[in-house]
Amino acid sequence: MEGLVCKSIYKTYDGRVRALGNISFSLPDKGIFAMIGRNGAGKTTLVRILSTELIPTKGSATIKGLDVVKDPSAVREIVAIVPQEARAIPWLTPKQTIISYLLYRGMGYSEASKRAEESLKKLGIQKSSNKLNRLLSGGTKRKVLVATVLASEAKVIFLDEPTTGLDPISRNDLWKLLKDLKDDYLIFLTTHYLEEAEKLADKIGVIEKGRLIAMGTMEELRSKVEHQYSIRILGDSNPIKTRKGVTVKGIDGTYQILTSESDAFEIARELIKKKIKFSTNPVSLEDIFYYLVRKPIDEDSGVEEGGWR
Amino acid sequence: MGRSKLSQIFASVLVNAVYAMQNYPVTFISTLLSPLSILIVITFVSHGTLIGVGVVGALIMTMVSSGTGLQGDLSHLKNDFKLQDMVVSSPTKEATYIFGMAISEIIYSLPAIIVLTILAAIYVHPGVLQALVIVLIMGAMFAFSTVLGFLLSTFTSDVIQSWAFSGIVSLILTTIPPVYYPISYIPVPYQYLAYLSPTTYGAEIAQSAMGYISISQLNLAVDWAVLVAVIAVLFLIAYKKARWRDP
Missing domain, CATH: 3.40.50.300 (P-loop containing nucleotide triphosphate hydrolases)
Known part of the structure; x- marks a missing residue:
């Protein structure tokens, strides 16, 4: 009902x-x-x-x-x-x-x-x-x-x-x-x-x-966001360049890679190899929220305009 | 489930009068003393000659103040605590809420009314008919100031606006009109100003009934007509314009 x-x-x-x-x-x-x-x-x-x-x-x-x-x-x-x-x-x-x-x-x-x-x-x-x-x-x-x-x-x-x-x-x-x-x-x-x-x-x-x-x-x-996984890199530099997903810089200066579940696994391995500290999670509501509200309505402007904390 | 209108009225009485006086006893003393303050001044200044008219005036003024006090209380509960928002979304209807709040103002003023009634019995000695006229005027002034208070409260969005309205209403309804003394005590040009206030008409009827002033039957009829017309018009405006559910 x-x-x-x-x-x-x-x-x-x-x-x-x-x-x-x-x-x-x-x-x-x-x-x-x-x-x-x-x-x-x-x-x-x-x-x-x-x-x-x-x-x-x-x-x-x-x-x-x-x-x-x-x-x-x-x-x-x-x-x-x-x-x-x-x-x-x-x-x-x-x-x-x-x-x-x-x-x-x-x-x-x-x-x-x-x-x-x-x-x-x-x-x-x-x-x-x-x-x-x-x-x-x-x-x-x-x-x-x-x-x-x-x-x-x-x-x-x-x-x-x-x-x-x-x-x-x-x-x-x-x-x-x-x-x-x-x-x-x-x-x-x-x-x-x-x-x-x-x-x-x-x-x-x-x-x-x-x-x-x-x-x-x-x-x-979550399905409304192009990428399902989030990798947050600790520190204020972007140590890897990857085409597997989108790298965005949050308003707090940290970097985040939004990617698929399988690519997240590969990127994580690369980060471990480079001894870079990171955390990985399914995209959170916070990620989705920023994605949605930063995106101009009725336009697909891409995740790069995201504004993570 | 069955909704009790009495419960809904009782809710306002509890919130705005009983619980307030029970939990803050100082409010009880304040309400008791406030109508007496001007009465004391009038009595001393007139060497006791105006105590009768002063007591009748204080009874009328207590009712006017109850009504104007409603404006402040409603605004406070609406804007500072959002009580009215919670009540709007409840089964309580607008008229029940206002009626309950109006009753709460009378309950709040009850200590003063009791003391003034005792003083009236001692110093005024009204007959049954005279007492009836005073009660009618008290009721009319309360109805008028209550509706005005409610109307204004629906347009206030914060306490500063509410104070501003209170200041203006208080000047018109309680300062200008000759309630504690006969209108002949004020200079003629100011008497015209006094007639801008509905309280003046009420006071004149009560003072005439008690024999404190002498006015013609025509003047008396005009006083009643003005009072009833003003109340009716105000009720109509409040009915049409007051905002319960926001547009």
């Missing part, structure tokens, strides 16, 4: 600034989807449209068959969102934060209180449940907001950059939790952390300048 379907969504602000253009895709009703893209690429605009906060200029979308433009009230029964710049209200405690939100969703107080405790426990922050939000660390505050929407009965959750501000351990904890939930929910997240998208998402979308330039599983995205 399709959980979310976007049909040619366009969004233009003030009739001039185009934020989204012709966004179309569909997602199953369960699993994790990550939308990645640069700042201002259109991720948040898309999430705000899908969560019924914003009206698109053109096009429509359905969530579990309900139209976000024509029937927002019905959609709001089944979705919940943690907006990008949401902050836990400082004069509330985590438990009060969750209870209030669940009351907004129309739940009774006792049910809300019970769910609040369960959700705080699920996120491992039950010890802070009665402390004021203002006294919590940035990471815990973020977790409070995630716990808030997860405590609701909504089955489609939008998380706009949910792990911003979390330390690596807290981030991993949240990833684990989200992974555990993916059989019951459709979780739509936006992120700047490519590693997060790669580790968590069943499907990944890449948005650039308001257009969806790629979408698929990691394997499907």
